[in-house]
Amino acid sequence: MSLLRLPGADGTLTEHRPRTEPAAFTAGGHPRTESGGGSALAARTVFSAAHVVADPYADISPDDPAAVDWDATLAFRRHLWSHGLGVAEAMDTAQRGMGLDWAGAAELIRRSAAEAKAVGGLVACGVGTDQLGARPASLAEVKAAYEEQLALVEETGAQAILMASRALAVAARGPEDYLEVYRHLLAQASRPVILHWLGPMFDPALEGYWGSSDLDAATETFLAVIAANPAKVDGIKVSLLEAQREIDIRRRLPGTVRCYTGDDFNYPELIAGDEQGFSHALLGIFDPLGPLAAEAVRALEADGGDPKRFRGLLDPTVPLSRHLFTAPTRFYKTGVVFLAWLAGHQEHFRMVGGLESARSLPHLARAYELADGVGLFADPGRAAARMRALLEINGVEQP
Numbered sequence: 384m385s386l387l388r389l390p391g392a393d394g395t396l397t398e399h400r401p402r403t404e405p406a407a408f409t410a411g412g413h414p415r416t417e418s419g420g421g422s423a424l425a426a427r428t429v430f431s432a433a434h435v436v437a438d439p440y441a442d443i444s445p446d447d448p449a450a451v452d453w454d455a456t457l458a459f460r461r462h463l464w465s466h467g468l469g470v471a472e473a474m475d476t477a478q479r480g481m482g483l484d485w486a487g488a489a490e491l492i493r494r495s496a497a498e499a500k501a502v503g504g505l506v507a508c509g510v511g512t513d514q515l516g517a518r519p520a521s522l523a524e525v526k527a528a529y530e531e532q533l534a535l536v537e538e539t540g541a542q543a544i545l546m547a548s549r550a551l552a553v554a555a556r557g558p559e560d561y562l563e564v565y566r567h568l569l570a571q572a573s574r575p576v577i578l579h580w581l582g583p584m585f586d587p588a589l590e591g592y593w594g595s596s597d598l599d600a601a602t603e604t605f606l607a608v609i610a611a612n613p614a615k616v617d618g619i620k621v622s623l624l625e626a627q628r629e630i631d632i633r634r635r636l637p638g639t640v641r642c643y644t645g646d647d648f649n650y651p652e653l654i655a656g657d658e659q660g661f662s663h664a665l666l667g668i669f670d671p672l673g674p675l676a677a678e679a680v681r682a683l684e685a686d687g688g689d690p691k692r693f694r695g696l697l698d699p700t701v702p703l704s705r706h707l708f709t710a711p712t713r714f715y716k717t718g719v720v721f722l723a724w725l726a727g728h729q730e731h732f733r734m735v736g737g738l739e740s741a742r743s744l745p746h747l748a749r750a751y752e753l754a755d756g757v758g759l760f761a762d763p764g765r766a767a768a769r770m771r772a773l774l775e776i777n778g779v780e781q782p
Contacts, residue, residue: 406758482736
């Protein structure tokens with residue numbers, strides 16, 4: 384396979400020789416069931432926060448609602464389920480609040496939940512308040528918005544993920560307001576939910592969530608919400624990119640409450656765990672890493688587990704993840720969709736809201752290089768050809 388000339392951040396070009404063979408885990412994954420789903424992972428519960436595929440032929444403007452290619456979007460979810468992963472639906476990876484509005488998210492939840500039933504896949508769906516838009520809202524309106532979305536998710540039979548709310552961050556006067564809103568919602572939930580703490584690096588509008596910009600103080604409020612009604616909390620997802628803070632929180636959880644790591648920088652060590660416990664996973668990086676992540680977790684299911692193989696598979700992916708999630712972290716979605724295109728999960732590199740323009744050509748070139756280096760592409764030749772086409776159309780001449 385011929386060399387590619389990749390542009391670096393400093394403007395220089397470097398040569399990259401693409402892989403000719405995929406890594407073993409990309410060839411077919413774990414055997415499918417007759418319904419199309421893969422056997423569930425046993426050692427950990429693992430959700431991939433999945434992206435949406437835009438419809439590139441829709442004649443819309445940036446001010447119009449997102450146009451989604453539903454067939455390709457659901458096909459990608461079947462791909463994840465076929466490897467035994469769960470799907471975390473309508474989260475920020477699906478561009479929730481960054482191109483996908485509540486009406487689009489509601490349709491995504493309905494379709495994905497129905498597809499999960501059809502194939503026996505695990506699905507949990509995001510519940511927020513984004514139908515309120517950017518206008519200031521009262522606490523009563525925040526509660527009502529949450530209730531509307533919670534009702535929809537529960538009607539589909541999916542598990543609910545109570546996401547952090549931009550509207551609540553504006554309306555709350557202090558920790559007591561967060562305690563009241565979440566107490567109210569947990570009392571209404573018909574089954575245990577996942578609580579989601581998304582840090583401001585993912586969404587600057589969430590600065591000071593839980594009533595304080597002091598993370599120690601915010602942690603106490605977060606834990607107080609759980610302690611008030613632990614029977615209604617299946618688990619928590621912590622996305623603060625601080626491994627030790629997640630470990631400290633994990634060790635303070637009631638025994639029935641799980642920790643789902645949302646740390647896209649330190650996930651191997653957090654999932655592997657230590658003598659005092661481990662984290663499950665709900666990660667955006669497990670969108671492109673789906674088959675590899677499943678293979679790694681299955682290594683923990685062998686007799687006595689094989690943590691060395693687990694780390695051997697996942698540790699080399701950390702440079703790719705840290706690159707995709709580099710600041711501004713919220714634009715990691717661009718790299719996720721870019722890799723899905725290179726991997727053949729969609730036929731174009733377009734995103735709802737035009738977010739394909741959010742990362743530079745050198746950033747995308749490095750993402751390709753790192754992904755190819757860990758054998759992420761089932762068809763390395765196709766990935767290289769698509770990378771070559773993107774480079775050439777952007778003026779980078781190739782050998």
